[in-house]
């Protein structure tokens with residue numbers, strides 16, 4: 001969304017929130033949408049965490065750039081794309097002060113504290129590792145890497161470098177999920193018997209050449225939506241380490257990217 005449309009949406013939502021003052025639930029929902037639009041930037045502190053975005057991606061806008069505008073001690077300080085012009089255009093559009101024409105330049109930028117890896121899945125491991133070796137903390141998009149071997153390597157580099165390296169699963173930070181986890185932990189609702197997870201994402205939301213449909217970039221339903229299922233199964237207290245008894249690979253359905261696990 002460009003700045004002008006964001007401003008229009010913001011005004012509209014602010015009016016709606018004012019009108020919903022007698023309905024706290026609705027007002028809260030609307031406030032969250034307004035926050036998501038991120039159009040109320042705050043003054044940064046003197047020494048914010050300076051994050052560089054690796055990949056001029058869609059996800060970086062709503063997962064990092066807009067939310068960071070409302071956080072005083074976080075600054076999105078640079079972006080890199082494989083093409084310098086694309087990096088410059090993206091930086092201009094989103095008010096990012098520095099644009100790098102290669103991922104390596106971003107990783108080597110001494111002014112940055114952390115790197116947000118927002119590339120196709122197949123490149124997560126390589127660039128998370130490069131960023132860690134260059135002394136940067138890493139926030140890596142899900143799924144963490146393309147396979148377990150890469151994941152172990154990246155984690156070992158993070159440990160050796162004494163740097164943070166987190167996978168960007170935000171669902172587990174949501175208060176509703178934390179409350180469920182706490183209920184399960186406390187035993188207040190008994191012991192967990194079964195957990196069924198299903199993620200449905202409309203396939204029409206993406207073009208045919210989207211990174212999600214490209215095996216060479218570690219795409220595919222299980223990598224895109226299915227990693228939420230696998231992660232959820234391990235996240236809640238009482239869940240044992242999943243044991244795979246069978247697996248069947250098939251072509252994605254026409255209408256939906258569907259991933260299920262029990």
Ligand SMILES: NC(=O)C1=CN([C@@H]2O[C@H](COP(=O)(O)OP(=O)(O)OC[C@H]3O[C@@H](n4cnc5c(N)ncnc54)[C@H](OP(=O)(O)O)[C@@H]3O)[C@@H](O)[C@H]2O)C=CC1
Nearest residue numbers: 055056057058059081082118119120121141142143168211
């Ligand atoms: N946590 C969450 O809620 C979400 C996470 N994601 C994850 O974020 C990542 C990016 O997804 P999304 O932003 O939707 O994807 P986009 O296609 O919008 O962005 C991917 C970026 O990767 C870069 N890239 C590098 N190599 C290639 C290549 N060979 N082909 C295509 N792009 C390439 C491109 O950057 P450039 O051209 O600038 O170099 C591009 O901007 C994925 O891993 C996805 O799983 C996605 C959505 C939500």
Ligand SMILES: O=C1OC[C@@H](O)[C@H](O)[C@H]1O
Nearest residue numbers: 142201205212224225257
């Ligand atoms: O992680 C994700 O969340 C939102 C979806 O649009 C997307 O396919 C997936 O990458």
